[in-house]
Amino acid sequence: MDKNLQFLELKRMDPKITPVSKRLKTYKEIYGHYSMHEAAEQSGRCIECGNPYCEWKCPVHNYIPHWLKLIAENRLFEAAELSHQTNSLPEICGRICPQDRLCEGACTLNDGFGAITIGSIEKYITDEALKQGWKPDMSSVKPTPFQVGIVGAGPAGLACADILVRNGIKPIVYDKYEEIGGLLTFGIPPFKLEKEIVIRRRKILEEMGVEFILNTEIGKDISFDKFKKNFDAVFLGMGTYTYMKGGFKGENLNGVYDALPYLNSNIRRLFRHNKNEFIDMKGKTVMVLGGGDTAMDANRTALRQGAKKVYCAYRRNEDNMPGSRKEVRNSKEEGINFLWNMQPIEIIGRKDVEGVRFVKTKLKSDNKAGRDIPVEIKNTKKTIAVDRVIIAFGFKPNPSSWFAKHKIKTDKIGRVLINDKSNFSHQTHNPKIFSGGDMVRGSDLVVTAVFEGRNAANGIINYLKNKSIKA
Secondary structure, eight states: OOGGGGGGTSOOOOOOBOOHHHHTTOOSOSBOOOOHHHHHHHHTTOOOOSSOHHHHHSTTOOOHHHHHHHHHTTOHHHHHHHHHTTOSOHHHHHHHSOGGGTHHHHOGGGTTTOOOOHHHHHHHHHHHHHHTTOOOOOTTOOOOSOEEEEEOOSHHHHHHHHHHHHTTOEEEEEOSSSSSOTHHHHTSOTTTSOHHHHHHHHHHHHHHTOEEEOSOOBTTTBOHHHHHHTOSEEEEOOOOOEEOOOOOBTTTSBTEEEHHHHHHHHHHHHTTOOGGGOOOOTTOEEEEEOOSHHHHHHHHHHHHTTOSEEEEEOSSOGGGOSSOHHHHHHHHHHTOEEEOSEEEEEEEOSSBOOEEEEEEEEEEOOTTTTSOEEEEOTTOOEEEEOSEEEEOOOEEOOOOTTTGGGTOOBOTTSOBOOOTTOSSTTBOSSTTEEEOTHHHHOSOOHHHHHHHHHHHHHHHHHHHHHHHHHO
16 A cells, blocks of 8 residues: 555554553553554555645744654664654653644544654654664764853753754753743643653763753842843843732632632652642542643642542533643543533632532624624623532733833733844844743743744854944
């Protein structure tokens, strides 16, 4: 059979998934790994479209058909090199990207034959290559005298550091946490991303020449004035950490938690840090409010803690949920009770949470909003009794007090503004300072933060070249 028709006989096969009965007893990743043979077979299903929709739909524009072909031909190390040409964290994106809404959703075979398992193969490439001894090739890198200070060791900061060090520029990355990764480490649960994966990436970056200074908050432990003077350029990748509230009565009752502190407390418990801050849902009836991936993370964490029952309420229908369909499916399989078209209007209780009051909604088209908006259906109030509430409405930027002094402009909701008149990508209104990721875009995907961090690094490289020419 013609190789390009392989998809007719060979069906899509995802890696084995841990059964629900077992995965609820552990925080290990639920998806298994391909063997070399399985990865080659699944890669071989790709029909090598003349116009690869998967590549265009990918925020970093991975060379997907090309590294699929290399894996189909068992050319692992070449595939790893190619994968890293567009993505600084491929093994992480392979695990946590919503591929069903991105590359796999755009796959030509998605209509009737089953999309290529792009995410699982992307994960396989780096995992297996590292296992076999592959390392990024730094032999042709020529050192420069430049040093760049990076604030934030999340996806944007790590991606920026990756590109800089590959171009001979010394990146020094500062972060207020004790480990790199930002939300990769302290937000996303281990059943989606085991923390050893992030720690392994740190080792890779350090071997490449990236330096990390952790447990250090810029603006607090070190003044930004002093920090800025030490570097030829600065990149800000501080993310979004301000929790969004619903603005309804009862949000301050005992038993109401924001999703990130809740997830963070569980991860730190697993790391055996700050045991006294642990938020436990064992034996509780829990209501999670929200429909994104953070809500799904909270759902599934509560189940693993031994919650008696977990509801998840979202004001739109299932088709309009912002989270990955895969994560919604996993939540359903594990026993989450979804409440669609339910708008919370009040958390009930005197001192402690006793329940949540909702109204039913219906969707109404709104051209200005760009998506259907939920509107209340009259006389549909309903109260559901619960012991705990987790609010997962997303995050917004939290601009630092020192931004204005250093001509770092923000918009009305606090996102850092990039100077649109600049010739250098991701340069702020302070020529020496660049920024990218969530603090520029607002809360978004890991892969978009990686893309912006890499673009910002290229902006910094061109800025430093231009500066040295003028000097």
